[in-house]
Amino acid sequence: MIDVLIIGGGVSGLEAALTLKQCGRSVLLLEGSGRLGGTVDTRHVGGFRCEVGASTVRSDGAILNARCQEFGLPLKPVGRSASRRKGVLTGSGLLHVAGPGDVLRSALISWRAKTRLIIEPLKRSSTNSDETLHEFLVRRLGQGAGDMLAPLMARGVYAASSKDLAVRTAFPRLWSMDRDKGLLRSLAQQTGAGIASLPEGLGQLSMGYGRALDSEIVRQQPVRNLEYTNETWIAHTDDNAYSARQLVLAVPAQVASDLLVSTDEELSALIGSIRHSEITNVQLGYHGIEAPPGFGFLVHPNAGGETLGCVYASQVSPPCAPSGSALISCMVGPSADPVASARHTLVQALSWSGEPDLVHLTPYPYGIPLYDVQQDRLRQGIEKRLGDVEGLQLAGNYLRGISVESSLQSGRRAAELTLKSSASRQVA
Ligand SMILES: Cc1cc2nc3c(=O)[nH]c(=O)nc-3n(C[C@H](O)[C@H](O)[C@H](O)COP(=O)(O)OP(=O)(O)OC[C@H]3O[C@@H](n4cnc5c(N)ncnc54)[C@H](O)[C@@H]3O)c2cc1C
Secondary structure, three states: OEEEEEEOOEHHHHHHHHHHHHOOOOEEEEOOOOOOEOOOOEEEEOOEEEEOOOOOEEOOOHHHHHHHHHHOOOOEEOOHHHHHOEEEEEOOEEEEEOOHHHHHHOOOOOHHHHHHHHHHHHOOOOOOOOOEHHHHHHHHHOHHHHHHHHHHHHHHHHOOOOOOEEHHHHOHHHHHHHHOOOHHHHHHHOOOOOEEEOOOOOHHHHHHHHHHHHHHEEOOOOOOEEEEEOOEEEEEOOOOEEEEEEEEEOOOHHHHHHHHOOOOHHHHHHHHOOOEEEEEEEEEEEEOOOOOOOOEEEEOHHHOOOEEEEEEHHHHOHHHOOOOEEEEEEEEOOOOOHHHHHHHHHHHHHOOOOOOOEEEEEEEEEEEEOOEHHHHHHHHHHHHHHOOOOOEEEOOOOOOOOOHHHHHHHHHHHHHHHHHHHHHHHHO
16 A cells, blocks of 8 residues: 555646655555646647736745756746736726836825825734734725735735635735834835746646656546545545545545545534636637736726736747737636626726637636635634544645645645644554
C-alpha cells in the first residue's frame, strides 16, 4: 500500500504530492479530469492562447520561484508599462491610473474626498476584527475615497462585494498597515512585488509538476466517495478503489464537502458552508486591432453591468495573440448572458463594437472562495475538527488565501502536517 493518496491535481494537490515524494513518501495523485493544473489552465483556441483561469502571479512567491527554478521554467515579470498602467471604468468613462495610490490622486476622487485623506495617518486602528473592506477603507480614507476604492479592490481580487469581505482575512496586508504606520504612509513606502507569467502560459507550471511526479499521477479518476476503515482511507472511482494510510484532499470546497459527508458530517458541513463568488471568464479575440497599452481595467459598480474587470491579455503576455490582434479577458459576475455583458463593457470602455473573431467562455460557478467574516470562523472550525480525524489533511484555496502562491502554500502545509502526523504515529 502506498503511504499517501492525494486527490485533486490543481496546484495545491501537485505541491502536496511533490513535497511528500521529495521527503521519501510513496504517493499517488488522483486527478478527475484529463489534465493537471485545475484553475491554472492555458488553452490554445482559434490561434489565440487563453489563460482561462489564473493569468498572472505575484513575482515574489517563494514556492513558485523555487519550483520554477527546479523545473527550468523562466518566470518573467510582466513588462513595467503593461503592469503599471491600469484603468478604472466608471459611469463617466475610462480613466487610467498607476495603482491604488494613484486612484486617490486621480479625478476619480472629489477634491473634498482628497482633503479628507490628510487626516488618514491620525486614524486609530480598529478593534473590530470583523470589519469589512468597505468599512475599513471608509474609516481610514473617508466616505468618498472608500466608496471608490473598496469595490475596485474587492472585484479585482475576489470578484466580490467589498461589503462582504472581511479585511483582516481577505486583505491581511491592509489590516497590518492599520496597526502599523497607517495606509498612506505604508503604501508610499512599499516597493511592491510585480506580477509575472511564464512564456508559454502558466500551464507550464503544471506540466513541470507532471514531469516531476510522472507515474505517481493517475488522470481521469474522479473520486466518487471516500471510506475510512481499519485506519485506511479508500477512494472509490468509477472502476477502481485506491487505499492509503493517509489522505490529502486537494479538491475545491464543494467537492471536499460532498466527499466527506459519509465519513465526517461535521467537517463536511463546515467546508460546505464557505461561500463562493460565481464568475465567468469571457475571452474575446479580435484580428486587425491591438489592445490599448496597459494591464486592463476594473469596472466600478457605478458603471453598471455585470463585468467586473478586463485584462488586455495580448499586452500582458504578447505571444498569446497573433501579431496585430487583440485578446481581452473579461471577468463577468453572475449574468444571464456573460458574452453580451463583456461586449457591452468593451463598447463602454473602448468603443469596440465590432464582432469578435474569438469568443471563448469558461464558467466557474464556485469561482472564488469568499473571505467574508464567516470564513475565518469556518476555517478555525475546520482545522480544529481536522485535528480529530485520523490520517486526513486538506489543501486548497478556501483555507488561507486564493492566489496561486497561497494555494501552493496550502499544499505544502498539508504535506508537512501529513509528515508530522505519520512521525508521531510511529513514535506512538
Ligand atoms: C477565473 C479565475 C482567475 C484567477 N486568476 C488568478 C490570477 O491571475 N492569479 C492568481 O494568483 N490566482 C488566480 N486565481 C486563483 C487561483 O487560480 C486558484 O485559487 C488556484 O489555482 C486554486 O488551486 P487549487 O489546487 O486549490 O484548486 P483547483 O485549481 O480548483 O484544483 C482542484 C483539482 O481537483 C480536481 N478534482 C475536482 N474534483 C475531483 C474529484 N472528485 N476527484 C479527483 N479530482 C478532482 C479538479 O479537476 C482540479 O484539477 C483565479 C481563479 C479564477 C477562478
